[in-house]
Amino acid sequence: GLLLARINSGSSKPDVEVPSVIGLQEQPATVTLQQRKFVVRVDRLPSTRPKGEVFGQDPQAGTLLNEGETVLLRVSAGEGSVKIPAVEDKLAEEARLDLEAAGFTVTTAEETSDTIAEGNAVRTNPASGRSVPVDTPITLFVSTGKPKVTVPNVVGLTLNDALVQLQTAGLTPQTSRQASPTVPIDSVISSDPPGGASIAKGSVVKLVISSGPAPSAVPNVVGQTPSAATSTLEAAGFTVLVQNVPSVDAQSGKVVSQSPSAGMTANAGSTVTISVGTRSEEHTSELQSRGLI
Secondary structure, three states: OOOOOOOOOOOOOOOEEOOOOOOOEHHHHHHHHHHOOOEEEEEEEOOOOOOOEEEEEEOOOOOEEOOOOEEEEEEEOOOOEEEOOOOOOOEHHHHHHHHHHOOOOEEEEEEOOOOOOOOEEEEEEOOOOOEEEOOOOEEEEEEOOOOEEEOOOOOOOEHHHHHHHHHHOOOEEEEEEEOOOOOOOOEEEEEEOOOOOEEEOOOEEEEEEEOOOOOEEOOOOOOOOHHHHHHHHHHOOOEEEEEEEEOOHHHEOOEEEEEOOOOOEEOOOOEEEEEEEEOOHHHHHHHHHOOOO
16 A cells, blocks of 8 residues: 655654545545644545545544644546556555555456465456556456476386476476385385375475385305205395305315305395305315225
8 A cells, every 4th residue: 555654743642533534525625634733645546436536545534643644635536547556476455455546446366376476466457557447347366376286196117207207297306215125226116295196386296216125134054055055045035156166075065155244234136156165176086096985
């Protein structure tokens, strides 16, 4: 609304009540206010009211002022053209009051906006800045916020494909990683909000991305036969590589070492090398010459 110029009359407390002069002609309205020692300021605006009639006042009737303070009168200049005031991004109620103060009849409608906050004025129709007859109806469009979009279902997609779908929908992806024994590495485990949800354009969608199976401890297979050791390691999710190494009789045919060592953690699918003891050729020949084998 319009700001009221205040004049310091020296009184410590306002004690003169502003009378209602709406509906009076300009001259008697002015006299009424001057009799109460107020200063009168007049704004003449195009209006459907009869020319010279007061159709608005500021402050309103009943307000207490000091003598010498100013009362603004809005006086009809008759029908004519008036410029539509700029109301973009004002609170809807403030925008409506500005338009009505200019003499317009206002209706409201809603529309989405990427830039104007919910509840604020987006635009008018006709547009602000145009000069139109004062009896032109004005539509004030009020923002309902950003348009809603549907979250695409990206669970199971690769990270790159999921990012493309979310960005195409006008959403902002945010990722974190989590181990999964079932979802392939770099694929989407879950999304929040989930696929199918309706949310404001530009909102964040949180994706949980698989980092593959969690690392697990390598079991101890030293002393086992190659067959038993292989079964144990494969059951734990590892790939097994067997290599033979010379050994003493007590270790022959048994796992004498492993890499990674027992208790160390390794990713599922990684290789564990087991070394299996075997007799050397010289040792075998000696045993044969003695008739022991």
